[in-house]
Amino acid sequence: MSQQGDAGAAEAPGLSFGLSPEQTMIVDTVRSFVENEIYPHEAEVERTGTVPPALAEAIRQKTLELGFYACNFPEEVGGAGLGHLDFALVERELGRGSMALTHFFGRPQNILMACTGEQRERYLLPAVRGERMDALAMTEPDAGSDVRGMKCSAVRDGGDWVVNGTKHFISGAEHADFFIVFVATGVDETPKGPKKRITCFLVDRGHPGFAVREGYRSVSHRGYKNCILSFDDCRLPDAQVLGAVDGGFAVMNEWLYATRITVAAMAVGRARRCFDYAVSYAAERRQFGQQIARFQGVSFQVADMITEIDAADWLTLAAAWRLDQGLPANREIASAKVYASEMLARVTDATLQIHGGMGLMDDFPIERFWRDARVERIWDGTSEIQRHIIGRELFRPLGA
Known part of the structure; x- marks a missing residue:
């Protein structure tokens, strides 16, 4: 894990902020996959707007070989059986890469667990095996x-x-x-x-x-x-x-509302990748005879960025943890989604500003991160909808 804010090892009695050895393995494995199998193809996909079928199949096959395909499904149907927290760690690392490519890492909709009878053979099990999308x-x-x-x-x-x-x-x-x-x-x-x-x-x-x-x-x-x-x-x-x-709302509420954690987790992963670019560029770029990282106007921006990234990370992981514990998490999930998606917008914009005019050129992926960030505040429930959920959850117990 990088030193810029990944889950550390600080612990207190009854409260742990570290990752288990298994979770560390998940993070390292998925990050390595993204860096080696996704990053090299991003520029071409960005240029053409398409993913070649052979590349899509190669990513799917390598994910199957890793044992991570459909890792969000229980072992009883052939998945890896990851809980919400572990799966959030997977999505956080996948968030570093192009969505057009990480799509083939394979995370079928959990709502397929509602399949019964013949539906399991036609839809659920083939989706988990990577045979049908x-x-x-x-x-x-x-x-x-x-x-x-x-x-x-x-x-x-x-x-x-x-x-x-x-x-x-x-x-x-x-x-x-x-x-x-x-x-x-x-x-x-x-x-x-x-x-x-x-x-x-x-x-x-x-x-x-x-x-x-x-x-x-x-x-x-x-x-x-x-x-x-x-x-x-x-x-x-x-x-x-x-x-x-x-009964559409019943299956929707049981299986889909936690998908907002995915958006939050991926926003954190993308923000961390963007942040790494900002730190590296600020440490190398020189103006007025010194590195721009020495200018307070830059260093303060970087300080705010990592603080917000860490805050979004912990909001997201805490919401996922609550789901694993069987605790109510609707407000916490909404808070994570709205904060992480808006944090990503601020981080990408600040990174672009630090890069100056070069940030808008396609020599760097910064302008792509900046463009990509905008949709996160819209899909899977807009920021306004998330704030409505938060307010409703706070006031409903008071009869308001």
């Missing part, structure tokens, strides 16, 4: 953070469901063999007005009435594309329902 589809053009505002809907027709509508901003869809799709399947009248019921479906690529097309060009995470999904009288049997009919 999944993509999660919730967001719509008119329903982003407002999940209950979904217009993509399914209605009963005989023994099937007929799905119509559109999803967009679907990450990893160009590589997915099947999709985990949330759609509206009814409406309940409540004192607060109509409330849509949501159901989760498993949909195979190429299914009649279902199409995947290229999405929008994004300035963030080039090569990690988003796609648009279209449903046109797409007929799905009950066998494709994941969880219970109208």
